[in-house]
Amino acid sequence: MHNPPDTPQALHLLYEPAGFICAFHFAGGHARQMKWNEVIDYRPHADAFTWLHVKTADVKIQQWMAHHSGVPEHINEFLLSSDTHPGLHMSADSVYGTLTDIKMEIGDTGTEKGALHFYLDSRRLLTLRTQPLCSTNLLRQKVLDGVGFQNSMDLFAKLLRCLADGFNERLDSLNDKVDDIEFSVLSDRRPEDRSELSSIRRQLAELRRFIAPERRILNQFNRLRPAWVPSTAMDDLTHALDELNELHTTVEALYERAKLLQEEIASQMSEQMNRNLMALSILTALLMPATLVSGIFGMNVAGLPGLHDEVSFWVVMGIMGALGLATVAFLKWLKIW
Structure with a gap:
């Protein structure tokens, strides 16, 4: 974040834009919330870093990004783009890319995905989104609750853990539903179990598509290990990767459970149909002699x-x-x- 030049356009940016969500200044392991006028006047310090979270759709934010953020032009174009494909890019002193996250307030019947663009260097974390996302909301709450961070990479690792927590929360909900359906299948199967399992399998397939790119990005990050990232922060990143790997394993196991339950329901339906056909065949056989005699007479x-x-x-x-x-x-x- 750099001090903007004294121009009419810069003066226009002094008013807080609607796309400004939050900003925090971290020093000595403590966080202080910043106002917009502090953001545009902020100069980086050697022993401090910042986190700025904004909406990309705001014109003022786009102007600030283009002229006063200090982010290279080609990276700005990427951060403000509508590209939702997960990926990671590195320059000599920064990392930027796109993470896949779950949108907030979408109900229990879907896992509609959203994209979070980010820019990370040794002095700041910049995150941009178009719609509210679970990970940044969780991270903001943790910062407001007083959780301390030593560097920007430590903060980014926590963002990834919040991302995994959002996935895990949805996974726990789906796991509870599968448990209820499993109990129903083993006792008195409900007619709606089959359709509900189909919905759960679709959601699990979506979660699997969300988690796989994040794991690939973290593996790439862990393999490259930028020189400006402290080794302790890389350890935090490794832990975040372990959480995503464990989450991926859980998704796969729950998907297989749902698949087996669906097969069990199909087997029960087939067995019930065979019993019905058997009863119908026996009834036909019992009535056949009587039908023959009555037909003759x-x-x-x-x-x-x-x-x-x-x-x-x-x-x-x-x-x-x-x-x-x-x-x-x-x-x-x-x-x-």
């Missing part, structure tokens, strides 16, 4: 026995019942019923 032709005998009806009914019992005995002998 229902023919309107001359010479049918018993047409003028009052006992003939009961005789025919007895024959039909006997044939039904014989059919039952035959099915029992075949062990079909």
